[in-house]
Amino acid sequence: MxxxxxxxxxxxxxxxLTPGIEASESAxxxxxxxxxxxxxxxxxxxxxxxxxxxxxxxxxxxxxxxxxxxxxxxxxxxxxxxxxxxxxxxxxxxxxxxxxxxxxxxxxxxxxxxxxxxxxxxxxxxxxxxxxxxxxxxxxxxxxxxxxxxxxxxxxxxxxxxxxxxxxxxxxxxxxxxxxxxDAPVAEGVLHDEDFFQAAPYDLAAAVVDGSTRPVAVFFEQKQCSQCDILHRVILSDPATRELADDFHAVQLDMWSETPVIRPDGTRSTAREWAADLGISYAPSIVFFDNRGREVMRIDAFLKTFHTQSVFDYVLTRGYLEEPNFQRYISARAERLREQGIDVDIWGY
Missing domain, CATH: 3.40.30.10 (Glutaredoxin)
Structure with missing residues (x-):
């Protein structure tokens, strides 16, 4: 405080990352x-x-x-x-x-x-x-x-x-x-695996070396988590979301577990300790780090598909370097997509 x-x-x-679709003049x-x-x-x-x-x-x-x-x-x-x-x-x-x-x-x-x-x-x-x-x-x-x-x-x-x-x-x-x-959530009671998640051991200090082109995304989740179920069953199953997610060095951690992890700054920790130090109280939370190990963005609230994709794109393109205001960034991104003839639904899945 x-x-x-x-x-x-x-x-x-x-x-x-806006999807690589060429806009036509007639679109x-x-x-x-x-x-x-x-x-x-x-x-x-x-x-x-x-x-x-x-x-x-x-x-x-x-x-x-x-x-x-x-x-x-x-x-x-x-x-x-x-x-x-x-x-x-x-x-x-x-x-x-x-x-x-x-x-x-x-x-x-x-x-x-x-x-x-x-x-x-x-x-x-x-x-x-x-x-x-x-x-x-x-x-x-x-x-x-x-x-x-x-x-x-x-x-x-x-x-x-x-x-x-x-x-x-x-x-x-x-x-x-x-x-x-x-909290007493009604949920599936499992951690959902994804093929883009890196396997243990989790050495994130090695993943953020200078020259790396893949930012780090840490998914803090828990088994009893209805919003985690939605993230995996709905949002991450969208092809456009998966295309963006594939470009991250992504790891999934149970936020209450004793799973060993080396943080981006080299500190040895457990998933539980790290989540506590980051103040993670909402699941799922996704914390993003650049190639120097600095946190650049996080999702720690309820987001649907467009906003989730926009955060991924914001980090992948390093949009935060030119536009520190995320709301301005997603407004511009929506306009770029629309100019390519792509419909934008900011509230749909």
Whole structure:
């Protein structure tokens, strides 16, 4: 957890494969499908975006502040509102325990100064490296980030997040441990193998030597994991996804196992220890490393096919070097595909 002042300092510091199909001149523009909007509930807090004041006001009411980063047309944001917040127990808990302030990641509203600087919604989102929408940041009474959810998580996991933050458990345990104690998923109960997964032993330090053209993708999974089942049965079975996945040095680790692994930096560890150090609490999570062993991207929330493929493409092409804003990258990627006559469905499988 970082003090809000530390976050402010970090903000100030932060400020300083598309498929190989040839586009023809006569190709019709591909369709764009899957965008969804949902009206924000009336219980969302109207705010002047003075974050320190909002934190203090929430504390005075016996609540905590949540910043909710969203964008228009985001199907995952719509799912959060229509599938999570619409469920009575979740909606009531959010209203009673939190003040939620919506921040449009492309918005121009001014945020009252943080650490002596003024930001707009857009520049704040950029400074906080918001790669996915929705992103939710839960603050405690001292302005520390108690929990951050990067991307959409289904209702059962979201309930655990609500309980974790509202009960102030961050002072005694990690969210990962809270999930491990309380999660009871209905799943196939197996780790799904893929032919592009590397076999043990897992020496990732040897895989990230300079000159390597294959980035590393580490799939942290668990046996009782319904979303892992979907990843393998649906998303990774898509031919375009598999074509991208084949270009990674990919390994699969049971996030709770004692499987030996040498991390990209050469540290000897177990899968369980490494997952804990990375703060992995969601399965499946995929963490990507470049050829110098630096983490460049991760997926640790629910994504469907287009967004999963886009993350793979972003890492493989090193798109992050030219476009650090992932949302801008996937928008441009969608347009490139459509110009080739390829339909883009951002919410389908």
């Amino acid at each position: 970082k003090p809000f002042s530390s976050c402010a300092a970090a903000i100030l510091m932060l400020l300083s 019709e523009l591909g369709e764009y499908r899957g965008a969804r909007d949902a009206e924000h509930p009336a219980w969302f807090k109207e705010s002047f975006l003075d974050l320190e004041e909002d934190i203090a006001e929430a504390a005075a009411e016996g609540k905590r502040l949540v910043l909710y980063f969203w964008q228009p047309g985001c199907p995952y944001c719509a799912e959060l509102i229509q599938n999570n917040f619409a469920q009575r127990d979740i909606g009531v808990a959010m209203q009673e325990r939190f003040n939620l302030v919506a921040v449009n990641m492309w918005g121009d509203r001014e945020v009252v100064q943080v650490g002596g600087r003024f930001f707009t919604e857009k520049t704040l989102a950029e400074a906080l490296r918001v790669n996915y929408t929705p992103t939710l940041m839960f603050f405690n009474e001292q302005g520390r980030v108690a929990l951050r959810l990067d991307g959409y998580v289904p209702p059962e996991r979201f309930r655990l997040a609500i309980d974790y933050v509202s009960q102030k458990l961050e002072s005694t345990q990690t969210f990962r441990d809270h999930v491990a104690t309380n």
